[in-house]
Amino acid sequence: MFIGFKKAAPTMFVMHYDNGVLKRKGAGLSFWYFKPTTSIVEVPLSSSDVPFAFSETTVDFQEVTVQGQLTYRIADPERLSQLLDFTVANGGSFTSEDPDLLDVRLVNTTQTAARSVIRGMTLPEVLISSDLIVGDILQQVRQADSITMLGIEVLGLTIAHVRPTPEMSRALEAEARESIQRKSDQAIYLRRNAAVEEERRIKESELNTEIAVEEKRRQIAETKMAAEIAVEEQRTLLIDRRVENDRKNSDSRAYDIEKTLAPFKETDWKTLMAIAAKEADPRFAMSLAFQELAENAGKIGQLTLTPDLLSALMRNDK
Numbered sequence: 001m002f003i004g005f006k007k008a009a010p011t012m013f014v015m016h017y018d019n020g021v022l023k024r025k026g027a028g029l030s031f032w033y034f035k036p037t038t039s040i041v042e043v044p045l046s047s048s049d050v051p052f053a054f055s056e057t058t059v060d061f062q063e064v065t066v067q068g069q070l071t072y073r074i075a076d077p078e079r080l081s082q083l084l085d086f087t088v089a090n091g092g093s094f095t096s097e098d099p100d101l102l103d104v105r106l107v108n109t110t111q112t113a114a115r116s117v118i119r120g121m122t123l124p125e126v127l128i129s130s131d132l133i134v135g136d137i138l139q140q141v142r143q144a145d146s147i148t149m150l151g152i153e154v155l156g157l158t159i160a161h162v163r164p165t166p167e168m169s170r171a172l173e174a175e176a177r178e179s180i181q182r183k184s185d186q187a188i189y190l191r192r193n194a195a196v197e198e199e200r201r202i203k204e205s206e207l208n209t210e211i212a213v214e215e216k217r218r219q220i221a222e223t224k225m226a227a228e229i230a231v232e233e234q235r236t237l238l239i240d241r242r243v244e245n246d247r248k249n250s251d252s253r254a255y256d257i258e259k260t261l262a263p264f265k266e267t268d269w270k271t272l273m274a275i276a277a278k279e280a281d282p283r284f285a286m287s288l289a290f291q292e293l294a295e296n297a298g299k300i301g302q303l304t305l306t307p308d309l310l311s312a313l314m315r316n317d318k
Contacts, residue, residue, distance in 0.1 A: 004035050011046040013077040042088045043077035047155055052107045056115050062123040068159035070110050076151025113140035130159050
């Protein structure tokens with residue numbers, strides 16, 4: 001049969017050419033057409049997602065893999081149909097590979113924009129700045145001539161992963177672990193330091209308390225010592241006064257004795273002994289007699305002492 005019927009979806013922009021002349025165009029058209037002389041172009045108007053994954057190198061020469069997707073829609077289907085072939089066959093499939101090349105162009109443009117952004121950043125910055133990377137890449141893709149000339153509107157860009165090489169990933173993980181461990185050690189050190197500082201303050205408070213107690217004890221001891229010194233000084237004054245009084249008493253007695261004995265100062269001792277013998281024990285008188293005899297022994301010719309006389313001298317009774 002040479003007659004066909006076309007019914008397009010509302011999200012499909014259709015252009016009907018008959019012998020190279022545009023007969024009708026619009027979204028969701030329905031029409032009959034003569035197959036031998038008709039060409040139908042269908043440009044999808046719905047948004048599409050283009051996944052991508054490519055590798056780039058950072059400013060510090062580290063390779064990263066960027067994975068995500070680009071969302072776009074065809075804003076000017078007529079312009080796009082003039083640059084790419086969107087002609088469909090009778091079965092509804094495209095007659096060329098141009099529709100597939102559109103996704104490739106979009107991915108290439110995205111990769112070019114990503115390369116200019118990533119090559120100005122270090123690996124750590126790339127790994128932690130995905131939002132900044134998305135914004136810069138999206139801005140460059142929307143302003144790219146290869147996108148605007150096709151009549152395409154870029155709706156959004158998402159980056160699912162930015163991954164370094166496995167070796168670098170392990171190195172970063174080890175560095176991160178070491179950093180976390182250092183922070184943990186620092187926290188432990190700060191906690192111990194705080195405990196030591198608190199203990200120091202407690203010890204210092206205890207020492208200050210002990211110093212205050214010792215100061216009070218010293219003050220008490222000094223007070224007691226001052227009292228004892230005052231007592232000793234009073235005692236010293238008392239002793240000095242007592243010694244002075246004793247000395248005066250001694251001088252007084254010596255003076256009395258001296259005055260009492262003054263009359264006997266020039267008296268012969270024998271006379272004194274004779275006077276004393278009158279009041280003394282008879283044996284004392286006899287002793288004085290024997291002493292006198294001993295002093296004048298050279299003048300005595302013969303002296304006889306009887307045993308009775310010696311026995312009497314040796315007895316203790318009076």
